[in-house]
Amino acid sequence: xxxxxxxxxxxxxxxxxxxxxxxxxxxxxxxxxxxxxxxxxxxxxxxxxxxxxxxxxxxxxxxxxxxxxxxxxxxxxxxxxxxxxxxxxxxxxxxxxxxxxxxxxxxxxxxxxxxxxxxxxxxxxxxxxxxxxxxxxxxxxxxxxxxxxxxxxxxxxxxxxxxxxxxxxxxxxxxxxxxxxxxxxxxxxxxxxxxxxxxxxxxxxxxxxxxxxxxxxxxxxxxxxxxxxxxxxxxxx
Numbered sequence: 001x002x003x004x005x006x007x008x009x010x011x012x013x014x015x016x017x018x019x020x021x022x023x024x025x026x027x028x029x030x031x032x033x034x035x036x037x038x039x040x041x042x043x044x045x046x047x048x049x050x051x052x053x054x055x056x057x058x059x060x061x062x063x064x065x066x067x068x069x070x071x072x073x074x075x076x077x078x079x080x081x082x083x084x085x086x087x088x089x090x091x092x093x094x095x096x097x098x099x100x101x102x103x104x105x106x107x108x109x110x111x112x113x114x115x116x117x118x119x120x121x122x123x124x125x126x127x128x129x130x131x132x133x134x135x136x137x138x139x140x141x142x143x144x145x146x147x148x149x150x151x152x153x154x155x156x157x158x159x160x161x162x163x164x165x166x167x168x169x170x171x172x173x174x175x176x177x178x179x180x181x182x183x184x185x186x187x188x189x190x191x192x193x194x195x196x197x198x199x200x201x202x203x204x205x206x207x208x209x210x211x212x213x214x215x216x217x218x219x220x221x222x223x224x225x226x227x228x229x230x231x232x233x234x235x236x237x
Contacts, residue, residue, distance in 0.1 A: 001029045003179040009061035011049050019045045021204040032180045037201035038225040043183045047149045051085050052078050082146030086136045093123035102142045130161035141172050147179040154189035166192030187217050202227050208234045
């Protein structure tokens with residue numbers, strides 16, 4: 001079953017600058033998709049548009065989630081349908097313990113051993129990078145989502161913490177049928193997950209896809225994000 005369908009998506013900022021220029025993407029239930037590309041390629045913009053950030057305007061195309069056209073749906077209504085996202089730099093929330101916050105926002109109880117020590121601390125206050133990532137995952141699990149977007153979830157994580165985060169993503173989301181979209185620049189976390197598809201986005205377009213992320217990483221290491229060379233190597237392989 002297709003959980004997310006994006007058809008010929010064109011997106012502009014409020015100033016009229018076009019950032020996404022005809023994005024096509026389909027993610028099925030229980031799939032892990034990866035979105036990779038250079039800085040400024042449109043990775044984070046796509047995630048924000050999927051979540052309904054009013055900063056961006058859809059000038060053409062459609063977004064469907066769970067069979068429903070959500071192109072003009074408010075962010076809170078998208079969240080209620082089962083869309084969730086982990087942000088690159090989640091804010092600190094002083095005065096509220098993580099345990100209370102999860103209880104307030106969540107629809108189900110959460111059991112993540114790795115996060116237990118964080119529960120009695122204020123949300124993201126003086127958390128390390130790894131603690132913030134696990135805290136966010138804890139919050140998202142409590143929402144019982146159908147799809148989760150992780151924007152640069154591996155940024156700033158050491159190998160041990162990256163492996164830990166990947167394990168939680170697989171156990172708490174993928175193994176339970178939740179679709180996952182991982183946005184990454186480095187691809188480090190892919191060493192601990194087995195994505196179903198890696199999508200390369202450059203200049204606001206997904207230019208090519210490959211099921212073998214290791215081959216993609218080899219090509220990027222060899223050619224960087226050279227559009228023509230990446231697509232040629234993928235087609236050749």
